[in-house]
Amino acid sequence: MDLEQKIRGSRKPSNIVIGVLLLLGGTGFVLASTSSYLGRDLLPLSHPSTLLFIPQGLIMGLYGAAALLLGIYLWALISIDFGSGLNKFDKNTGLITITRRGIFRNISIDIPIKDVTAVKLEVKEGLNPRRKISLRIKGRKDLPISRAGSPQPLIELEKEGAELAKFLEVNLEG
Template sequence: MSADLSPIPNKGTPETLFVQEIKGSRKLSNYLIGSMVTIGGIGFLLAAFSSYLGKDFLPLGKPSTLIFVPQGLVMGIYGILASALSVYLWRMISIDYGSGQNSFDKNSGLLKITRQGFFNKIDIDIPLNQIKAVKLDAREGFNSRRRLCLRIQSKKDLPISKVGSPQPLLELEEEGARIAKFLSVNLEGV
């Protein structure tokens, strides 16, 4: 079973409710990148201040010997940009951007998709009778993509899997088959 689309315990019977939890941006790789960008931004800012004030604020090297224009100034700009990027990355991690769930409920006849957006939650309700098929969208090559989509009547395909690194094709096929079987629709693109 996919680690990103794992069924969670549901309140109804297994025949009437199928819920998938979607993981967001709280991943180890995002924590590592956020930490590295933060440390780098602070380092560049301290080097710029050292260059401007003529006093070493960093334990390594001697940034106070740098000429402020242009070296210290450029390091300061790099530090400001890296600090702004780190604030953005930590904000994405703190709100767990992209997390949510897909809830297929046969009792209410609705698919409820919820995702955490940048400023608010995104909620989409789709009647189950409008879902015509589950589509496995796999594209290999330089910019490879593997995802599950729902083919909805008179609309574009709606992706329901997590965005990020491609999942193993076998796991994606199994998840698509499980959803297609639950909805009693075809699985396309296999």
């Protein structure tokens, strides 16, 4: 008998939209900077060739390069689906296997089920809300197992935590 939870990584619609906007905006700024340097309009809808290269064109080029680099980095994370993984709770083998996809290698942690003392829910509201599920393990720090990103609704968090605590036959804290 086992329980599996799929964890969503960086391949989210919001990241894809931000990646597209960064690449488009960065390209526009670099083209505007190049237009001001060459004195020819490379953008069809505006006239950036009228800008002075120093300081306006130069600063636009730096902003464009920064946006392009950030966009490329974000698309690299999206392409490998950084942070995605699986939480597998297997009563037959007595192991909990937690895997996550990293940048250069995948991370995998195996923990004996008997070492889990409780399932802990942490809810923090305010400007930077945090809602996460952790496993309380004997002799170790709490191990977060919930997905990263935008906080999930409280009812879903409680339901998921209660289901996990019932499956592992431990207490639910928090």
